Amino acid sequence: MKKMKRAIYLFVILFILCGCTQKVHVKTISENREITKEQKTKNKKDHKKTKAQTEEAEEKVNSATADTTSDSDQESQNVMDKRIIVLDPGHSAVVATGxxxxxxxxxxxxxxxxxxxxxxxxxxxxxxxxxxxSLQLKEVLEQRGYQVIMTRESNDVPISCIQRAEVANNANADAYVRIHANGSENSSAKGAMTICTTSNSPYNSAIYGESKALSEAILDKYCEVTGCNKEYVWETDTMSGNNWSQVPVTIVEMGYMTNPEEDVLMQTAEYQQKMVQGIADGIDAYMGNY
Structure with missing residues (x-):
């Protein structure tokens, strides 16, 4: 009888222990499932965060590349947009012979x-x-965005009229502006004029319209700024420097050095600033129409 009771007790104890173990096992599985679920959720969030960060980084790189490309394109465009002006300071201390x-x-x-x-x-x-x-004019024109080429930059260089024109032709200049001062046997003669070829020029009639427009624009603005007497645009085919030009060309006669008053005036810094501004404004006016 006692042996039977012990067996029953032992069976009950084993049954209880098995139940507890299973509960613990079930609880562990449940907890593991919760942990796995949380880990998956965390992994998804981390993946989304990483993807967003990658996309943001790519966007910044693309934006920076686009900005760089845009700046580069703009710089190239600015270079392409620069108008070329060739300035020809008349004559030289060393005269070209022949x-x-x-x-x-x-x-x-x-x-x-x-x-x-x-x-x-x-x-x-x-x-x-x-x-x-001309040197002062070069500086002003460059400040206004032009590319300026000089036929000479010193007084000891002999250069012929054909050689001067070739500088403008080789540069494919938008305007070839020849800077001169006038002289006359009549000491009372004063004022400014410009000179271009004729419409019937046997040398470069194709650019007559542009050369005439350049001459008019510079003469108008020059006289407006300086207040000097306005003479006229002289059309002639006797100027070899103009005849050899294949680009729009004009000679600017800034005033008469044989007129005492005008001679002294053209040597003053204040009046020279006006002369330079007037020619530059005339070039601007011409470029605005061509």
């Missing part, structure tokens, strides 16, 4: 260059005044 054809294919010959005139009171030679004004 003769040359007055125009392409012409049999008529002219001196390769001349010494120019000089100030009746100041004694300043024309080549010195024209270089001084």
């Amino acid at each position: 003769m040359e054809p007055i125009g392409p294919g012409a049999s008529e010959q002219k001196a390769a260059d001349a010494s120019g005139t000089s100030g009746v009171l100041s004694g300043v030679p024309e080549y010195e005044l024209t270089l001084n004004v």
Whole structure:
């Protein structure tokens, strides 16, 4: 009887222990499932966060690349947009010798260059005044965004009229502006004029319209800014430097060095600033229409 009771007790104890173990096992499985679920959720969140960060980084890189490309394109466009101006300070202290054809294919010959005139009171030679004004004009035009090329930058360089025109032709200049000062046997003559070829030029009639427009624009603005007497646009095919040009060209006669009043005035810094501004404004006006 006692043995039977012990067996029963032992069976009950084993039954209880088995039940507890199973509960523990079930609880462990449940907890493990919760942990796995939480881990999966965390992994999904981490994956989304990483993906978002990657997309954001890619967007920044693309944006930076686009900005760089845009800046590069803009710089290239700015270079392409720059208009080329060739400035030709008239004459030189060392005069080019010899003769040359007055125009392409012409049999008529002219001196390769001349010494120019000089100030009746100041004694300043024309080549010195024209270089001084041209260098100032170069600086102003560059500040306005033009690319400027000079035919000469010193007074000891001999250069012929054909060579001067070739500088403008080789540069494919948008405008070839020749800076000069006038002279006359009449000491009372004063004022400014510009010079271009004629519509019937045997050398470059195709650019007559542009050369005339350039001449008019510069003369108008020059006289407006300086207040000097406005003469006219002289159309002639006698200027070899103009005849050899294949790009729009004009000669600017800034004033008469043989007129005492005008000679002294053109040597002053204040008036030279006006001369430079007037020519630059004329170039701007011309470029605005072409």
